[in-house]
Amino acid sequence: MEHVGSAYHRVHRASLEDPERFWLEAAAAVDWEQPPQRALDSSRAPLYEWFPGATLNTCHNAVDRHVQAGHGERTALIHDSAMTGTKSRLSYAELLERVSRFAGVLRDCGVTAGDRVVIYLPMIPEAVVAMLACARIGAVHSVVFGGFAAPELAARIDDCTAVALVTASGGLEPGRVVEYLPIVAEALALSAGSVRSVVVKAREHVPGRAADHDATPAAGVRWLDWDEQCAQARPAATVPVAAGDPLYVLYTSGTTASPKGIVRDNGGHAVALAWSMAAVYDIGPGDVMWAASDVGWVVGHSYIVYAPLLVGATTVLYEGKPVGTPDAGAFWRVAAEHRVNVLFTAPTALRAIRRADPGLDLLARHDLSSLRTLFLAGERLDPETFAWAERGLHCPVVDHWWQTETGWPVAAVPRGLDSLPVRAGSAGLPVPGYRVEVVDGQGNPRAAGEEGNIVLRLPLPPGSLRGLWAGQERYRAAYLTAFPGCYATGDSGHFDEDGYLYVMGRTDDVINVAGHRLSTGQLEEVLATHPAVAEAAVIGVRDELKGQRASGFVTLKAGVDLDEADLRRELVALVRRQVGPVAAFRDVLVVQRLPKTRSGKILRKTMRQIVDGDEVAVPPTIEEPAVVDDLLVAVDRYRASGAAGG
Incomplete structure (x- = not known):
């Protein structure tokens, strides 16, 4: 250790x-x-x-x-x-x-x-x-x-x-x-x-x-x-x-x-x-x-x-921005032009790039030989995004x-x-x-x-x-x-046996499902292994029977064309296979964007308020307030479809 x-x-x-x-x-x-x-x-x-x-x-x-x-x-x-x-x-x-x-x-x-x-x-x-x-x-x-x-x-x-x-x-x-x-x-x-x-x-x-x-x-x-x-x-x-x-x-x-x-x-x-x-x-x-x-x-x-x-x-x-100014190659352009030795960003930026350019085609246009290390912090770096970045950059990726x-x-x-x-x-x-x-x-x-x-x-x-x-x-x-x-x-x-620390999320992101304590970070990690998923967030929402249940939200990679119902079934099966039936996981909603702060943190509390039907207090740090309105509409549509778990 x-x-x-x-x-x-x-x-x-x-x-x-x-x-x-x-x-x-x-x-x-x-x-x-x-x-x-x-x-x-x-x-x-x-x-x-x-x-x-x-x-x-x-x-x-x-x-x-x-x-x-x-x-x-x-x-x-x-x-x-x-x-x-x-x-x-x-x-x-x-x-x-x-x-x-x-x-x-x-x-x-x-x-x-x-x-x-x-x-x-x-x-x-x-x-x-x-x-x-x-x-x-x-x-x-x-x-x-x-x-x-x-x-x-x-x-x-x-x-x-x-x-x-x-x-x-x-x-x-x-x-x-x-x-x-x-x-x-x-x-x-x-x-x-x-x-x-x-x-x-x-x-x-x-x-x-x-x-x-x-x-x-x-x-x-x-x-x-x-x-x-x-x-x-x-x-x-x-x-x-x-x-x-x-x-x-x-x-x-x-x-x-x-x-x-x-x-x-x-x-x-x-x-x-x-x-x-x-x-x-x-x-x-x-x-x-x-x-x-x-x-x-x-x-x-x-x-x-x-x-x-x-x-x-x-x-x-x-x-x-990492994408949109003008494209998902913006970070690679800046790093190459200025011969950057260390790049430090948030995992949410990498996931945005991965979603828009999953094959890292835009990376191939730039010489990143000067880059010695990519550091990430601000949100937990899921293993799938870690592996994707490490394969593409050929340099150490350090969360x-x-x-x-x-x-x-x-x-x-x-x-x-x-x-x-x-x-x-x-x-x-x-x-x-x-x-x-x-x-x-x-x-x-x-x-x-x-x-x-x-x-x-x-x-x-x-x-x-x-x-x-x-x-x-x-x-x-x-x-x-x-x-x-x-x-x-x-x-x-x-900690693991060798003294490496695994930070799974805020303590209020640990949910209690029928007496079983589950980490939302663990569930997000599983959802992110699906090849169609660009980013995942899991929250604990109120449940009359179990106290809380896990509810998942995912965004998809660019170019993915899947039936949402099929994808939900695959994701539920994935969680049950890797975490177990104890997770009682059956709610998954596909959304265009997740609400985030300007520093890249997913606003899980805001998402819980939306799903629980509480008054939504939109924090001043949100990057795109319109995402909250989009999420409200998506949740209502999801419930109306009869797909939501009870």
């Missing part, structure tokens, strides 16, 4: 047996204004603090130091917009000039160290610049996914009491333009009035200017043009902050009236991300990493913006697992430490720094192969959340009380 003798085992054991020494050594990869004398302060446990007494500046570590070391001409950022057909590159020196000048703009707006700035931008270079500029002057940024509705934006403004907001005229989606400025204006009208300045980047392809709103300022808010302000601002120098000071607040997906803002510190964040780049992703100076996510999510924060720049690598910022709260991987097969094999269906091994356990409802350890609650033994390593912006009592209640001495992940899973 412990892979005795492997480099991974030695490093993991060292991180747990002597975390003080381990993380002080890792901290040497970071430039400090005041270096840490010790790694961990446990005096306020379970509210731990990493690198107490140390000071640094995250922007300096991500940009300035590479220029000072003579690497100013190295490419820092590649922007590739499939929406506009444009591509651009910024060297580290050019990025430094833009960041320091925009930091001057924020300073001129009255933003000082500790103030909060909301960033509401599409996938354009200005998003990266704005985040780094906040870090440069010690301000705390809170990035809100571009296109969020006004009430959600207002709730986040109010929760962190932002003093400034940075936005653009709008974002671009396939077939439509999302104008941001009316949303921002409405959000400001709904909020409590903490924002004093709005800086607007006018985009060529989207109407709207700061001047349109500044002509009638509301409640003293100044609307400023990004380019005009940058042209006249003096560059700002870096401001050292304490290691424990907040770098950003990021609100978790699915929040509604009471946003849950995850707080990330400066010091632990920089150390953990720099360490993870070498150990987990095997990325160093000059390498190219592409995290195909959005800066509004934690993947974008950690592995589009901060981690690649902290180690002097090149990061790719992509404005587009790994982490959360907004942890900020970096909890489980993975660390590519920079060892050559241990990946296993289909597994998220890998516990990453050094994390003591991962699987326990029952009372906190007792579960044996290998037995599913239970996945918990992380305290203290969490550097880079994990420092708490919630709303307060530490809410943090304790949400994460630290269910299993004393542990952080409750809210995910369920099991």
Whole structure:
């Protein structure tokens, strides 16, 4: 189970047996204004603090130091917009000039160290610049996914009491333009009035200017043009902050009236991300990493913006979709053109590509010889999609697992430490720094192969959340009380005999059918083995006799022409053959699309509400609201056909 003798085992054991020494050594990869004398302060446990007494500046570590070391001409950022057909590159020196000048703009707006700035931008270079500029002057940024509705934006403004907001005229989606400025204006009208300045980047392809709103300022808010302000601002120098000071607040997906803002510190964040780049992703100076996510999510924060720049690598910022911009070969085109070494995306993106191009015909048009590893996270990677990707790409496909709260991987097969094999269906091994356990409802350890609650033994390593912006009592209640001495992940899973972790889903995705506990992840895995199925989701719905029953939803691969009734019979037989009659599985519905968040997570709770006939609360993080209406119609049609189980 412990892979005795492997480099991974030695490093993991060292991180747990002597975390003080381990993380002080890792901290040497970071430039400090005041270096840490010790790694961990446990005096306020379970509210731990990493690198107490140390000071640094995250922007300096991500940009300035590479220029000072003579690497100013190295490419820092590649922007590739499939929406506009444009591509651009910024060297580290050019990025430094833009960041320091925009930091001057924020300073001129009255933003000082500790103030909060909301960033509401599409996938354009200005998003990266704005985040780094906040870090440069010690301000705390809170990035809100571009296109969020006004009430959600207002709730986040109010929760962190932002003093400034940075936005653009709008974002671009396939077939439509999302104008941001009316949303921002409405959000400001709904909020409590903490924002004093709005800086607007006018985009060529989207109407709207700061001047349109500044002509009638509301409640003293100044609307400023990004380019005009940058042209006249003096560059700002870096401001050292304490290691424990907040770098950003990021609100978790699915929040509604009471946003849950995850707080990330400066010091632990920089150390953990720099360490993870070498150990987990095997990325160093000059390498190219592409995290195909959005800066509004934690993947974008950690592995589009901060981690690649902290180690002097090149990061790719992509404005587009895995399919439809223009086709299912979009990812392969970007990876080939920019000689990407590591691609990081969500399994849902791969499944979308697989559905549209099951034979990977579009992949054959591109030279992906530079690609060393494909990493996936965000949703469980089913074994069928894993095998499909591995066959087509001829490089390791590594599913790994982490959360907004942890900020970096909890489980993975660390590519920079060892050559241990990946296993289909597994998220890998516990990453050094994390003591991962699987326990029952009372906190007792579960044996290998037995599913239970996945918990992380305290203290969490550097880079994990420092708490919630709303307060530490809410943090304790949400994460630290269910299993004393542990952080409750809210995910369920099991270890195998060799210590590989299998994350099967959220704990509320375990259903109880007539007293038998079944994992929806297990049922989805079986459905996905059918050659016609592109993607599957299983939920537990109310059943008067059994308490709950499993209900399946599948989408089909492109070009599949099957009778739906025949397909349903085949899928039901497949589950009964591989899981057993205990699953009592007989409901399968073929749909065009599954409802998902913009980060790719299937909205199973929303699906349960639809099937159970409850009032549907459509979350603000949904990517395509129209999918919910389509699903309501499909469920009604399915019931009317008499196919639904009772």
